[in-house]
Amino acid sequence: xxxxxxxxxxxxxxxxxxxxxxxxxxxxxxxxxxxxxxxxxxxxxxxxxxxxxxxxxxxxxxxxxxxxxxxxxxxxxxxxxxxxxxxxxxxxxxxxxxxxxxxxxxxxxxxxxxxxxxxxxxx
Amino acid sequence: xxxxxxxxxxxxxxxxxxxxxxxxxxxxxxxxxxxxxxxxxxxxxxxxxxxxxxxxxxxxxxxxxxxxxxxxxxxxxxxxxxxxxxxxxxxxxxxxxxxxxxxxxx
Numbered sequence: 056x057x058x059x060x061x062x063x064x065x066x067x068x069x070x071x072x073x074x075x076x077x078x079x080x081x082x083x084x085x086x087x088x089x090x091x092x093x094x095x096x097x098x099x100x101x102x103x104x105x106x107x108x109x110x111x112x113x114x115x116x117x118x119x120x121x122x123x124x125x126x127x128x129x130x131x132x133x134x135x136x137x138x139x140x141x142x143x144x145x146x147x148x149x150x151x152x153x154x155x156x157x158x159x160x161x162x163x164x165x166x167x168x169x170x171x172x173x174x175x176x177x178x
Numbered sequence: 179x180x181x182x183x184x185x186x187x188x189x190x191x192x193x194x195x196x197x198x199x200x201x202x203x204x205x206x207x208x209x210x211x212x213x214x215x216x217x218x219x220x221x222x223x224x225x226x227x228x229x230x231x232x233x234x235x236x237x238x239x240x241x242x243x244x245x246x247x248x249x250x251x252x253x254x255x256x257x258x259x260x261x262x263x264x265x266x267x268x269x270x271x272x273x274x275x276x277x278x279x280x281x282x283x284x
Contacts, residue, residue, distance in 0.1 A: 101264070101275055101276070101277045101278055102213075102221065102264055102266075102275040102278075103275070104266075104272060104273040104274070104275070115271065117271075117272040117273075118271075118272060119179075119272065151220055151221075156226070158209070158268060161268065161271070162268060162273055163209070163211075163226070163268045164211040164223060164226045164227075164266065164268060165211075165213075165221070165223060165266075166223045166226070166232060166233075167223075168220040168221055168222070169220065170219075170220055171220050
């Protein structure tokens with residue numbers, strides 16, 4: 056059974072760095088074909104894919120966030136991480152991590168999602 | 179970026195068919211997937227690869243289409259289906275989602 060759970064600071068100030076952790080079970084990020092993605096959703100709005108990381112360490116980032124995103128993993132502890140630098144109020148959202156299926160080595164779809172963690176950027 | 183266009187809302191009577199469309203700004207072949215998000219919950223995968231039913235999803239749900247025009251169908255609609263439905267493409271980076279269609283019961 057695949058489960059994922061996000062954790063994070065809850066609230067942080069503008070210009071700071073957001074650090075999120077995704078703790079998962081039921082699969083290993085060292086196994087061929089496994090991936091974890093981050094998706095966010097501002098309150099009352101739609102979904103935005105942010106980044107994905109694969110079993111082999113390859114990463115894919117959404118160019119709209121330019122170089123602000125860093126995604127990484129700790130295979131031995133079954134965790135994935137997302138860092139977003141220089142946050143502002145537009146980064147206020149619920150952040151989800153999701154188990155990701157690949158197609159041709161790229162993220163394809165998200166078949167298991169965590170419950171999400173709400174992040175508020177405010178001074 | 180590929181833009182996915184969905185109608186904002188759809189009202190259907192219980193027991194009837196609900197059809198939700200998603201139009202892509204360019205061809206995504208069959209790289210289209212559908213999610214259900216109930217209020218206060220995380221999204222749930224229903225359909226992947228345009229027409230493949232995800233594990234454990236009832237056969238009342240189905241998907242079709244290819245290229246730029248896709249359809250998601252619930253037949254028959256049940257009260258528990260009240261939710262927002264999103265399409266998502268994975269043909270090109272960045273992966274993008276439609277703005278969602280809110281299903282309401284008449």
